[in-house]
Amino acid sequence: ESFALQPLAMETIDALEVVASDADVNLSVRLPSAIPAVSADRERIRQVLTNLVENAVKYNESGGHVEIVARALPGGARVRVGVVDDGIGIPPEALPRLTERFFRVDKSRSRSQGGTGLGLAIVKHILEAHGTYLSVDSKPGYGSTFSFELDAAPEAELASGAGAVARAEAA
Ligand code: ATP
Ligand code: MG
Secondary structure (H helix, E strand, C coil): CEECHHHHHHHHHHHCHHHHHHCCCEEEEECCCCCCCEECCHHHHHHHHHHHHHHHHHCCCCCCEEEEEEEECCCCCEEEEEEEECCCCCCHHHHHHCCCCCCCCCHHHHHHHCCCCCHHHHHHHHHHHCCCCCEEEEECCCEEEEEEEEEECCHHHCCCCHHHHHHHHHC
16 A cells, blocks of 8 residues: 555644644644655554654643654655654663553653553554564653654555556556
8 A cells, every 4th residue: 555644644643633732732744745655554654653643742741842754765765754752752771661561661650641551562563564663762851753664655656546547548
């Protein structure tokens, strides 16, 4: 399945708009207009983005920002997708354990905010099923970026089939 990232990213932040405005966190999407479509399971990638944006809002502070970003990697065969926040950040010693089931950095804060510690375990599982993995870059007090790579869709599939039809008729 190949799909454009921009509409999926917009749908993801729209679905979390109420959660974000309750927390006074701003959500945005910033993708280059020429970004290639990706080859992946759209609903599973929606689940990944939803979990990452939910976390970025939850582990943030009033007035915070969360942005979904993406760019084609050199050569254009792969796309890197990221969720960037300027929230509380993650101590370096916790990074290797983040995707463990039920692992939570701050037990008391986490308990008061709800959740089970399964979100990132699910994200890891979905990305592994796509042959890829989650990267985390974080600085306590400044924020975190969670990112992953996906395959770009083959060029012929780019314009949701319309381009392929036009070419077939011309041949
Ligand atoms: P659930 O997702 O099941 O509701 P959860 O959010 O606690 O619960 P995960 O999504 O797996 O569980 O995240 C694990 C832990 O990683 C969180 O409890 C939090 O401590 C930390 N964490 C995850 N994302 C961020 C982030 N963007 N900024 C700071 N800490 C984070
Ligand atoms: Mg979570």
